[in-house]
Amino acid sequence: MTDPVTVPVQDAVADHVPEPRTSSRWGDAERGRERELIAVMASVPEDDPAHRRARDELVTLHLPLVQFLARRFRDRGEPLEDLVQVGTIGLIKAVDRFDPQRGVEFSTYATPTIVGEIKRHFRDKGWAIRVPRRLQELRISLGQATAELSQKSGRAPTVAELATHLGISEDEVIEGLEGAQAYSTTSLDAQVGGDDGDGAASLVDRLGSDDLDLEAVEYRESLKPLLAALPSRERRILALRFFHGMTQSEIADEVGISQMHVSRLLAKSLATLREGMTAED
Amino acid sequence: MSTSIRLRIPASSAWVVLARTTATACCARLDFDVERLEDVRLAVDEVAGLLIGQAVPGSEISCVFTPYDDGRLDIALTAATTTGTLPQTDTFAWAVLTALVDDVRATVDAAELTVLLRTSRNAAAPVDA
Numbered sequence: 213m214t215d216p217v218t219v220p221v222q223d224a225v226a227d228h229v230p231e232p233r234t235s236s237r238w239g240d241a242e243r244g245r246e247r248e249l250i251a252v253m254a255s256v257p258e259d260d261p262a263h264r265r266a267r268d269e270l271v272t273l274h275l276p277l278v279q280f281l282a283r284r285f286r287d288r289g290e291p292l293e294d295l296v297q298v299g300t301i302g303l304i305k306a307v308d309r310f311d312p313q314r315g316v317e318f319s320t321y322a323t324p325t326i327v328g329e330i331k332r333h334f335r336d337k338g339w340a341i342r343v344p345r346r347l348q349e350l351r352i353s354l355g356q357a358t359a360e361l362s363q364k365s366g367r368a369p370t371v372a373e374l375a376t377h378l379g380i381s382e383d384e385v386i387e388g389l390e391g392a393q394a395y396s397t398t399s400l401d402a403q404v405g406g407d408d409g410d411g412a413a414s415l416v417d418r419l420g421s422d423d424l425d426l427e428a429v430e431y432r433e434s435l436k437p438l439l440a441a442l443p444s445r446e447r448r449i450l451a452l453r454f455f456h457g458m459t460q461s462e463i464a465d466e467v468g469i470s471q472m473h474v475s476r477l478l479a480k481s482l483a484t485l486r487e488g489m490t491a492e493d
Numbered sequence: 494m495s496t497s498i499r500l501r502i503p504a505s506s507a508w509v510v511l512a513r514t515t516a517t518a519c520c521a522r523l524d525f526d527v528e529r530l531e532d533v534r535l536a537v538d539e540v541a542g543l544l545i546g547q548a549v550p551g552s553e554i555s556c557v558f559t560p561y562d563d564g565r566l567d568i569a570l571t572a573a574t575t576t577g578t579l580p581q582t583d584t585f586a587w588a589v590l591t592a593l594v595d596d597v598r599a600t601v602d603a604a605e606l607t608v609l610l611r612t613s614r615n616a617a618a619p620v621d622a
Contacts, residue, residue, distance in 0.1 A: 358527060367528075368526040368529070369526060370521070370526050370527065371517075371521035372521070372524060374527065386514065386517050386518055389527070389530070389531075390510065390513070457592065460531060460532070461528055471531075478531075478535055479538060482538065482589060483538065483542075486539070486542040486586070
């Protein structure tokens with residue numbers, strides 16, 4: 213197991229993902245600091261606070277590398293922030309395993325570890341229900357086509373338009389949309405229960421003040437713990453859709469993911485809440 | 494003129510996929526954009542979940558899909574429920590439904606609960622647009 217590291221991962225991935233590292237920004241100063249930190253880690257015993265501080269700083273220093281690598285996988289149906297999170301786990305593993313004696317640059321060593329962790333995420337979480345490869349590819353094509361056609365016309369495409377655009381039948385499009393749902397059914401199960409800092413209270417408070425019509429709704433009591441168990445992004449999407457009346461496309465722009473992804477997250481979140489409410493009865 | 498598509502599924506979440514896919518096909522036939530279509534799918538999920546929660550064990554859900562030439566789509570889901578009462582409308586689930594479709598109403602007849610969803614190709618303009 214990898215020890216937790218006190219790195220502001222949440223801050224880094226929240227709303228303002230910094231620009232990927234460029235050669236101009238990764239200058240001699242950073243490279244020099246990297247060497248110092250690696251030297252500290254190699255020479256100071258693990259239980260020495262200085263070792264931990266060096267480890268933390270080394271991880272922080274390379275977060276832009278994780279973001280850069282995660283972006284290469286961004287169009288494959290998993291949210292970028294999740295990829296950054298798992299990539300960061302890879303980075304931490306790389307920091308812990310790096311052996312300066314081998315004479316390779318740290319980033320050279322870390323890159324395959326980070327990429328490996330991201331790929332493992334796709335393998336483990338992405339398609340836990342076996343979805344045929346053809347459907348997986350269809351779903352990805354549909355996502356891309358939806359984004360492309362939406363961009364062009366300023367509205368979401370119809371099934372017929374998607375079929376024409378992709379050169380497939382409408383039935384296949386329908387099948388692909390259903391496949392997308394099967395996919396989402398699992399991808400979120402893995403995340404349920406995650407506690408990421410801002411509790412459900414903030415959402416419920418926000419809901420209450422933003423939509424007085426819903427003051428009387430039972431969500432305040434019975435829904436609160438269920439909302440709390442949802443990842444914060446899913447809570448936000450639910451609020452934007454059902455309490456702020458935003459469309460899926462508007463939410464997609466706001467949150468920075470595709471409309472199809474918004475749809476999947478909504479479906480999964482509602483299913484989770486429904487199950488929770490039923491279990492409570 | 495309109496044609497209805499009728500489907501009966503066991504009142505179990507395992508078969509809701511059939512209602513959802515039928516709804517999808519109706520939306521496609523009516524040229525809904527995918528966003529509207531996804532809303533309808535979510536609504537069918539939600540209603541099915543609501544009915545399954547109250548359905549008499551071992552009973553079925555009757556689904557009637559009625560697409561109209563003018564782009565309107567009615568979806569009526571009916572189940573025999575143990576309570577025979579109308580669903581509460583001050584719930585989160587109901588708030589979700591009203592946000593997803595143009596109109597949603599529930600009726601009870603001899604312990605059979607029907608939830609009717611009405612939606613259309615041309616969404617009512619968003620309030621804040």
